[in-house]
Amino acid sequence: MLVDQAGALKGELTRGQQKSIQTDRVLLTRGPDGEVDIVRRIYRAFVEKRQSERQIAEELNTEGILTDLDRLWTRGTVHQILINEKYVGNNVWNRTSFKLKKKRVRNEAEMWIRADNVFPAIVDRSLFDAAQNIIQMRSVRLTDAEMLGALTDLFSREETLSGLIIDEAEGLPSSSAYRARFGSLLRVYEIIGYRPRRDYRYIEINRALRQLYPGIVQSIIDGLESRGCVLRHDGDLIMVNGEFSLSVVISRCCRIQSGSLRWWLRFDTGLQPDITVAVRMNAANQVPMDFYLLPGIDIARMKLKLAEDNGLALDAYRFDTLEVLYDLAAPVHLMEAA
Numbered sequence: 209m210l211v212d213q214a215g216a217l218k219g220e221l222t223r224g225q226q227k228s229i230q231t232d233r234v235l236l237t238r239g240p241d242g243e244v245d246i247v248r249r250i251y252r253a254f255v256e257k258r259q260s261e262r263q264i265a266e267e268l269n270t271e272g273i274l275t276d277l278d279r280l281w282t283r284g285t286v287h288q289i290l291i292n293e294k295y296v297g298n299n300v301w302n303r304t305s306f307k308l309k310k311k312r313v314r315n316e317a318e319m320w321i322r323a324d325n326v327f328p329a330i331v332d333r334s335l336f337d338a339a340q341n342i343i344q345m346r347s348v349r350l351t352d353a354e355m356l357g358a359l360t361d362l363f364s365r366e367e368t369l370s371g372l373i374i375d376e377a378e379g380l381p382s383s384s385a386y387r388a389r390f391g392s393l394l395r396v397y398e399i400i401g402y403r404p405r406r407d408y409r410y411i412e413i414n415r416a417l418r419q420l421y422p423g424i425v426q427s428i429i430d431g432l433e434s435r436g437c438v439l440r441h442d443g444d445l446i447m448v449n450g451e452f453s454l455s456v457v458i459s460r461c462c463r464i465q466s467g468s469l470r471w472w473l474r475f476d477t478g479l480q481p482d483i484t485v486a487v488r489m490n491a492a493n494q495v496p497m498d499f500y501l502l503p504g505i506d507i508a509r510m511k512l513k514l515a516e517d518n519g520l521a522l523d524a525y526r527f528d529t530l531e532v533l534y535d536l537a538a539p540v541h542l543m544e545a546a
């Protein structure tokens with residue numbers, strides 16, 4: 209559903225359509241009643257009738273019911289519906305990545321970003337939880353060695369692995385069962401000696417940066433308050449002295465093929481802060497290297513790529529510490545003129 213900056217509804221977007229105005233927003237809304245009924249039917253058949261994903265798919269195909277992409281149902285497509293949290297009101301995105309001139313790839317669960325209870329559910333939570341319990345119980349009777357052996361056999365047949373390939377395999381625990389047992393699919397792949405074509409080391413780095421983020425934000429808050437600033441939190445925005453807004457982003461350091469270092473900044477244009485504090489991590493992505501104080505009036509892009517040296521146009525905003533921010537934000541008390 210397309211909405212404007214004031215929250216007024218502007219109409220539903222059809223498949224492939226995108227917003228054209230930067231200040232507009234897109235909200236997920238309930239789908240057609242017929243599709244909602246099919247989703248609910250799948251959950252009831254799986255939980256109440258104890259039908260397998262394969263049986264449900266065959267039944268839907270026999271009745272001539274196609275997926276939303278006008279394709280036949282498979283074990284995997286039914287399974288994906290049974291584990292998708294959007295049906296209980298949770299929004300999970302970044303499941304896939306698509307880089308220019310590259311194939312679309314499915315991201316591991318560790319890369320997903322989630323927001324719970326953000327829109328009305330169409331499947332009862334107890335029914336959803338029952339489905340997850342059935343899926344997880346399939347692997348309870350299997351030892352770790354048996355699960356790994358089955359996955360190794362699948363790899364030898366398919367010569368590649370993914371969550372969808374695992375979910376399509378008959379007689380194999382689901383990809384979610386492997387995640388629950390071993391922590392992640394990447395961990396399972398490592399154990400059986402499968403190396404995905406895509407380098408996923410950055411997942412661990414991103415996880416570590418997410419853990420560092422609250423501490424970095426708190427250190428900035430402490431620095432501002434030490435100068436006597438009065439702060440107010442508005443979601444991810446920090447209002448300073450009621451005069452300007454501040455947001456914080458952390459940029460992971462990447463080493464490109466030539467050996468040079470790069471940092472990619474992604475801005476949440478919905479926040480529209482007056483100043484963005486961009487924290488550039490060091491080459492090991494362990495501690496901040498330096499900081500960019502980027503004014504919103506000058507930086508209007510959603511993404512920004514930084515090199516080790518960027519010229520005066522960008523490096524004029526670079527500082528080794530945030531003392532300059534703290535000093536500039538410190539309130540100054542003036543004597544009232546008679």
